[in-house]
Amino acid sequence: MRIDIIGAGPAGSYAAYNLAKLGHKVKVYERDSDIGKPVQCTGILSDYFESLMKPDPSFVLNTVDKTRIYAPNGRFVEAKIKKNFVICRKKFDNYVANLAKKEGVEYTLNASYKNHSLEAKGVASRINLAGKEIISKADALVGADGPNSEVARSAGILSDRKFIIGTQVEAKLKNDNVVEFYPYIGVYAWIVPVTSTSARIGVAAYKRSSELFKEFTLKRAGKLIPIENQSGVIPIFNPRQKAQKGRVYLIGDAATFNKATSGGGINQALKAAKILAECIDRGEDYDKAWRKEMFLNLYAHYIMHRMMLRFSEKDWNRLVEIFSQEKMKKLLFSESRDRVVSMGLRAIFTEPRLFAYARRFPFEDLRYLI
Ligand SMILES: Cc1cc2nc3c(=O)[nH]c(=O)nc-3n(C[C@H](O)[C@H](O)[C@H](O)COP(=O)(O)OP(=O)(O)OC[C@H]3O[C@@H](n4cnc5c(N)ncnc54)[C@H](O)[C@@H]3O)c2cc1C
Structure with a gap:
């Protein structure tokens, strides 16, 4: 089959890789001029990542096996956790894209998807390529285009989704390689160590995210020396979300597959990409398949949130x-x-x-x- 994928994030590239490996002809269209940029992510992955992909030293910056969870009264619990991986998103996104390219996937950058229409046997996508509109025709279309998915909108399955704003910087900060978690600030706040002298510090909230971030960082770390601003939008899993409309499919943040208790979506993006590739290949119902394998856990995170x-x-x-x-x-x-x-x-x-x-x-x- 000929498959178009919109978005070269982890979801899009991993779906492309898996589909190409199964013998399909895949094209990925990415709006930005660089894969993996801008970084809008903390890049911490639980041990579950290892069941999906081999953590490669080319993108793993650090590993962490301890957390401190804080309460408003200043007390905290310090506990050992299974090994978590802290990754460089630019390198990781390129690593996954390179896996796909080696399987023959074709990437087009600076290509912004606008909308699509259904044809007798496939899907025609309108794409703005460096100021010119092109039409790409395929048997199926995959929206891996992040939280504000235009593919979902054009297919009429954007749904009533909600977002939190993650305000984050990577900054200089001496630390003892422990993940700090503040579940009572905004929706949650965090410090994730990258090296012994730098960390990713953030606050996620429905409202006042940047004010809460300023208050939190001032109190916890004083005046920050930022290395990179990495803020972005995080979708809250919508239990009513449909991720398939005929031959149009959604994966990753485009489908709101994100853990509502922590904003983590990379493992879920990879898992959905794999499920989708198998469903397309076997002609199976993707909405049924992801619900069977992923719904309960995403829903439990949503309820806890x-x-x-x-x-x-x-x-x-x-x-x-x-x-x-x-x-x-x-x-x-x-x-x-x-x-x-x-x-x-x-x-x-x-x-x-x-x-x-x-x-x-x-x-x-x-x-x-x-
Ligand atoms: C501050 C912050 C911290 C986070 N921390 C973590 C974390 O520690 N761990 C974790 O697992 N997750 C984290 N997340 C969530 C994680 O970043 C996402 O779940 C993950 O990036 C989802 O991957 P994706 O491929 O679905 O979407 P994205 O990574 O968003 O990729 C979508 C791609 O589609 C492209 N695109 C969008 N629209 C178009 C268009 N119209 N045409 C063409 N291309 C388009 C974009 O340019 C982008 O490259 C965090 C998010 C934020 C904002």
Whole structure:
């Protein structure tokens, strides 16, 4: 089959690679002149990444196996976690694109997709290539064009999606190679070490993201010496999201496949890309397949996010105190943070005091399961 993919991020290039390996003829159109630029990402990947792809030294900048989770009262729990990878997004995006190119995928840069129309046997995409409109015809079209997906809009499946703004800089900051997490600031705030003297520092919030960022960094680190601004938009997973309309498909952030508790979307982008390639190849229903393999976990992150929005300072203080117990630290270490369903269930059975948080449960969101 001839397949057009819009967007050369991790989702687009990994889908291209997998489809080309299965013998399909794939073209990727990317709006920017450089793959992997601008960087709008912290680039931290949980251990789950290793089950999807081999972490290559060419893009891994650091590994981290400890976290500190802070409460509003200043206390924190320090726990060991499974090895997380801190990557360079520019190098990673190019690494995945090069895998695809080696399989024969054709890349066109400075190519901005506008919209598409359906034809008797395929899809015709209108693309602005350096000021001129071209039409690209293919049997199928894949939208891997990020949170504000034009492919989703043109297909009529943009849905009622919500976004948080991630304000982040990479800056000079001496650190002890621990991921710091502040779940009570905005939607969450973080410090992710890159080297012993630099880190990615950010705040994600629905509103006032940059003000909260200024307050947070001033308090935590004083005046920052920025290396790069890496801010961007993060979609909140929409449980009602459709990721297929006929021969048009969505993957990655374009499909809102992002963990609502942390903004992590790279592992989910890679996973969806693989599922999609297999579905296109076998002529199977992609919406059914991703829901079967990915929905429950994304939905659990979404429910936890909605619950956390309702937490008071007291709730956070108590939660950090509960997780300071050795039995809870063990649990944090033994579970991947990508597997939030099993982590949540095990946490409740290990510490029944967590049942008290049921009063914050967003029962109205259970309607998405029906
Ligand atoms: C501040 C911040 C921090 C984050 N931290 C993490 C993290 O630590 N770990 C993690 O896993 N995730 C993180 N994320 C999320 C992660 O960046 C995304 O989930 C991931 O990039 C999704 O990959 P993608 O390929 O779907 O989309 P993108 O990486 O957004 O790629 C989309 C591509 O499509 C191109 N494009 C867009 N529109 C068009 C068009 N009309 N025509 C042609 N091309 C187009 C874009 O230029 C881009 O290259 C973070 C996000 C932000 C904003």
